[in-house]
Amino acid sequence: MKKKAHKRTPAIRIGHDDRLFVLTGAGVSAESGLATFRGAGGLWHGHRVEDVACPEAWERDPELVWNFYSMRRKRAGAVKPNPAHLALAELEHRLGERFFLCTQNVDHLHERAGSKRLVHMHGELFQSRCESCDGEPFADENLYASLADIPRCRCGARIRPNIVWFGEAILHLPLIARELERCTVLLAVGTSGLVQPAASFVHWAGTLPGSVAIRTYYVGPEEPANASAFTDIFLGKAGELLPRLFEVQDSRVRGKRMRSP
Numbered sequence: 001m002k003k004k005a006h007k008r009t010p011a012i013r014i015g016h017d018d019r020l021f022v023l024t025g026a027g028v029s030a031e032s033g034l035a036t037f038r039g040a041g042g043l044w045h046g047h048r049v050e051d052v053a054c055p056e057a058w059e060r061d062p063e064l065v066w067n068f069y070s071m072r073r074k075r076a077g078a079v080k081p082n083p084a085h086l087a088l089a090e091l092e093h094r095l096g097e098r099f100f101l102c103t104q105n106v107d108h109l110h111e112r113a114g115s116k117r118l119v120h121m122h123g124e125l126f127q128s129r130c131e132s133c134d135g136e137p138f139a140d141e142n143l144y145a146s147l148a149d150i151p152r153c154r155c156g157a158r159i160r161p162n163i164v165w166f167g168e169a170i171l172h173l174p175l176i177a178r179e180l181e182r183c184t185v186l187l188a189v190g191t192s193g194l195v196q197p198a199a200s201f202v203h204w205a206g207t208l209p210g211s212v213a214i215r216t217y218y219v220g221p222e223e224p225a226n227a228s229a230f231t232d233i234f235l236g237k238a239g240e241l242l243p244r245l246f247e248v249q250d251s252r253v254r255g256k257r258m259r260s261p
Helices: 026-030 055-060 062-077 083-098 109-113 173-182 198-204 238-244
Strands: 012-014 020-024 099-103 118-120 123-130 159-163 185-189 215-220 232-235 246-248
Touching: 012 185, 020 083, 020 198, 055 062, 062 123, 062 159, 083 099, 083 109, 083 238, 083 246, 099 173, 173 198, 185 198, 215 238
Parallel strands: 012 246, 020 099, 020 185, 099 118, 185 215, 215 232
Antiparallel strands: 123 159
């Protein structure tokens, strides 16, 4: 039987021993004004995003690829964290090491809101790395407009965006799996439920070796494709729902709802 999607916000209780795993998707950044390419028809200057954000495009036309990511850097730098980002940062402050955030987004809006215990499974927009050697990714906010602008690594290879392109393996999977294994509450926010492997996290949690029974929740304006996997669904904007959704019990303030940012 299909579960009822809530339009009200009864509190999700986080007890003293609970561990919260949060997965965020493009819908969270969209509330700050960053358009999702999937929602906009998936086109950029007439190109399918899948044909720009892939290793084949990089080999064929690195200038085009860097133009795409330079545009994204410019747009991401012009927006601010919204109440959903701020609410999750406050939730992390309340829970400490019992909180873990995995985002599918490549922008830094979570960090700008104050989040620290997080990983970017699809890479980071404001980082670059060598296309060839195993040097560490580095902070990079530059906008590269032409082939001549693309810098070179010390090894001589070109510098590419530190982004997981279509066909590449996601980042931080061992850490993500560990946190899924030990969480007791999973919250997905603003995700479509279509993009793998993130769409399977709600299925993995509670089934990995060593896992415990968990509660799973979704927050977003529309039901995700994997809606049937969640304990409860809360429909609406994340920025409106998250600040008043949780009832957190911790050692400092017991039994009080999380205050609005």
